Amino acid sequence: MTKQKESDPKFADENTSLIPQLTLDCIILGFHNNQLRVLLLRWKNTQEWSLPGGPVRQNESVNAAAQRILKERTGLDQIFLQQFHVFGEVERYNRAEIQEKLKLIFDPNLWYERAVSIGYYALVDYSSVTPTPDAYTDECQWWDIQDIPKLLFDHNHIIQVALQALRHQLSWQPIGYNLLPHEFTLPELQKLYETILDRKLDPRNFQRKLLGLGILERLPTRRKGGAHKSPYLYRFDKEKYEAGLKEGNLFFI
Amino acid sequence: MTKQKESDPKFADENTSLIPQLTLDCIILGFHNNQLRVLLLRWKNTQEWSLPGGPVRQNESVNAAAQRILKERTGLDQIFLQQFHVFGEVERYNRAEIQEKLKLIFDPNLWYERAVSIGYYALVDYSSVTPTPDAYTDECQWWDIQDIPKLLFDHNHIIQVALQALRHQLSWQPIGYNLLPHEFTLPELQKLYETILDRKLDPRNFQRKLLGLGILERLPTRRKGGAHKSPYLYRFDKEKYEAGLKEGNLFFI
DNA sequence: CCAAAAGTGTTGGCTATACACCCATGC
DNA sequence: GCATGGGTGTATAGCCAACACTTTTGG
Numbered sequence: 001m002t003k004q005k006e007s008d009p010k011f012a013d014e015n016t017s018l019i020p021q022l023t024l025d026c027i028i029l030g031f032h033n034n035q036l037r038v039l040l041l042r043w044k045n046t047q048e049w050s051l052p053g054g055p056v057r058q059n060e061s062v063n064a065a066a067q068r069i070l071k072e073r074t075g076l077d078q079i080f081l082q083q084f085h086v087f088g089e090v091e092r093y094n095r096a097e098i099q100e101k102l103k104l105i106f107d108p109n110l111w112y113e114r115a116v117s118i119g120y121y122a123l124v125d126y127s128s129v130t131p132t133p134d135a136y137t138d139e140c141q142w143w144d145i146q147d148i149p150k151l152l153f154d155h156n157h158i159i160q161v162a163l164q165a166l167r168h169q170l171s172w173q174p175i176g177y178n179l180l181p182h183e184f185t186l187p188e189l190q191k192l193y194e195t196i197l198d199r200k201l202d203p204r205n206f207q208r209k210l211l212g213l214g215i216l217e218r219l220p221t222r223r224k225g226g227a228h229k230s231p232y233l234y235r236f237d238k239e240k241y242e243a244g245l246k247e248g249n250l251f252f253i
Numbered sequence: 254m255t256k257q258k259e260s261d262p263k264f265a266d267e268n269t270s271l272i273p274q275l276t277l278d279c280i281i282l283g284f285h286n287n288q289l290r291v292l293l294l295r296w297k298n299t300q301e302w303s304l305p306g307g308p309v310r311q312n313e314s315v316n317a318a319a320q321r322i323l324k325e326r327t328g329l330d331q332i333f334l335q336q337f338h339v340f341g342e343v344e345r346y347n348r349a350e351i352q353e354k355l356k357l358i359f360d361p362n363l364w365y366e367r368a369v370s371i372g373y374y375a376l377v378d379y380s381s382v383t384p385t386p387d388a389y390t391d392e393c394q395w396w397d398i399q400d401i402p403k404l405l406f407d408h409n410h411i412i413q414v415a416l417q418a419l420r421h422q423l424s425w426q427p428i429g430y431n432l433l434p435h436e437f438t439l440p441e442l443q444k445l446y447e448t449i450l451d452r453k454l455d456p457r458n459f460q461r462k463l464l465g466l467g468i469l470e471r472l473p474t475r476r477k478g479g480a481h482k483s484p485y486l487y488r489f490d491k492e493k494y495e496a497g498l499k500e501g502n503l504f505f506i
Numbered sequence: 507c508c509a510a511a512a513g514t515g516t517t518g519g520c521t522a523t524a525c526a527c528c529c530a531t532g533c
Numbered sequence: 534g535c536a537t538g539g540g541t542g543t544a545t546a547g548c549c550a551a552c553a554c555t556t557t558t559g560g
Contacts, residue, residue: 021272022369062341062369086336086371088315116275116315118339187512204514205550228511229557440539457541458523481538482530 018055023117024066025053025087025155027162028074029145030126031179034191036145037126038159039073041137043152045104049143050152051159052134053117066120073140075130080123080178084165085158087117093153101152105136121162123178145195163196170196171252174215174245177236185223185231186210193252213250215241271308276370277319278306278340278408280415281327282398283379284432287444289398290379291412292326294390296405298357302396303405304412305387306370319373326393328383333376333431337418338411340370346406354405358389374415376431398448416449423449424505427468427498430489438476438484439463446505466503468494 028039040049052073056065063081070079092115099106131140143149148159169175175196176189190206210216217237222230244250281292293302305326309318316334323332345368352359384393396402401412422428428449429442443459463469470490475483497503 019274019367019369022275056341056369058367059343061343062339065341083339086315086339088309088318088371090312090314114272114311116272116309118341185512202550202552203512204552207513208515209549224558226511227509227559229513231512438539455523455525456539457525460540461542462522477531479538480532480536482540484539 017058019058021112021115022056023053023115024056024062024069025051025117025119025158026066026069026073027051027119027121027159028070028124028129029121029166029179030124030129030142031192031195032126032142034188034195036192036195037142038145038148039129039131040141040143040148040151041073041133042139042141043102043105043136044138046102048101048152049149051155052140054134062118066118066122070122070124072134073132074122074124075132076124076128081120082122082165082169083118083120085119085161087119087154087158089154090114092117098152117158119158119162121166123175125179125181127181167196172250174236174241174250174252177241183219183233183235185233187231189234210252213244213252215244215250270311272311274365274368275309276306276368277309277315277322278304278370278372278411279319279322279326280304280372280374280412281323281377281382282374282419282432283377283382283395284445284448285379285395287441287448289445289448290395291398291401292382292384293394293396293401293404294326294386295392295394296355296358296389297391299355301354301405302402304408305393307387315371319371319375323375323377325387326385327375327377328385329377329381335374335376335418335422336371337374338372338414340372340407340411342407343367345370351405370411372411372415374419376428378432378434380434420449425503427489427494427503427505430494436472436486436488438486440484442487463505466497466505468497468503 030037030039039052041052042049052069054065054069056062060068063083066081066083067077067079070081071077095113099108126142131142133140145159145163148156150156151159166175170193176184176192179192180188186207187203189210190201190203193206194201215237216234219233219235221233223233224230241250283290283292292305294305295302305322307318307322309315313321316336319334319336320330320332323334324330348366352361379395384395386393398412398416401409403409404412419428423446429437429445432445433441439460440456442463443454443456446459447454468490469487472486472488474486476486477483494503
């Protein structure tokens, strides 16, 4: 029940033969204008949106497949990627409904009756992404996490599960390191945390806590431009941050 | 590269047709004599051990497949089961080595070149398990987690990843609820935590912490038998424990 | 000069940790 | 009676949460 075009025998060769009935779905998250945003695809000749994803090839690992999909949709390599859940229900969506919504492009022979999907979320620097649609879609675009429309398949559900996993990881993974540009201000980092956690944080406590981890480096420059006091710029000190992660003594918020 | 006997066409029907190249591996954990133990299977006519596992049928969810395997190997229903990782490398083990080790029973036609495996761990009450081998194995037996032999496939690695996931969940999931009998003593619970975390805990602090959660109920009886003061018996107060879990304010150790 | 946002310290309560002795039981 | 393990309290330090005012900047 998920696209399998490349597994059609006429497409099969060593490079493109696929593991049947196994797919990936990728929740690609960025942060822009103090909003968490997710990359969605619009299917050809429809107004139907879904998550990026795709099959796993016979000659690549599941993680490599996720990296490949990410690279294709964003142009980025070396993305922070996290497997978070396997969606293995027998009926993950209503086949008739999908057939109706995708009637212009739906060929029953190219769809599995059932597919198991491995969910990954990816954290990327919004500003360095070049959103790119795939062979089935016309458009690839960022959506604010609050404004996501009704998606195809069980993709709204998958996003909810991804956000839960992200919140959970927020306390022991350096989310900000992956979602922000190299240089950022503490108010920006705080907004990111507030957005993911969906609650306000106290700026004094936040700064004390984050700076206390010893993984942030204050730069000599400040960010100019707002009609207000200019904030300091920071960057993650990669070595200290990785050392802290290894010892497992980084606890955020 | 994993058994697929049931997917051989002559076995296929609606009940047994399988999702190809997708398997489960189950780390079934129990606690006995102050030791964490894991259930392993010995392959027919060999001295080779591996984890219980198997394929997913076309008409069952992945979680249901895990429950089914658990039921078959332990006799238990309604087990605490947790998906923890997908093992999706292309070469998860050395095919020649497996062929040699299982030469008496290895039929290349019945094995996939490659399979992706979903790892589950299960926490069970040791004393209520009836270990039962499957069609490929002669013996099903508990092994102390410290004494596990070299296993087939990548199963030693899978166990290590499962234990990491378990340690991580220990801080926000009520592990003891699933691994101990209904009635247990606080020293037993403490030993369980010490075993999983692999460090000593202070008994005074442990008791204050656990009893402070308000999810344990002290029974009027004590456990007799040791050459020493008889300890109190406790049981989990299921309602309070589930209420606490929902509110997310249970933090263990 | 005003509006908007950034930067900064102190306190009180709570939680985690460290630490040692007496008690009950079976042999 | 003795060896074994169980049960219990207190003191300290560190952490977290609550709280408001001053500074800088652009317009």
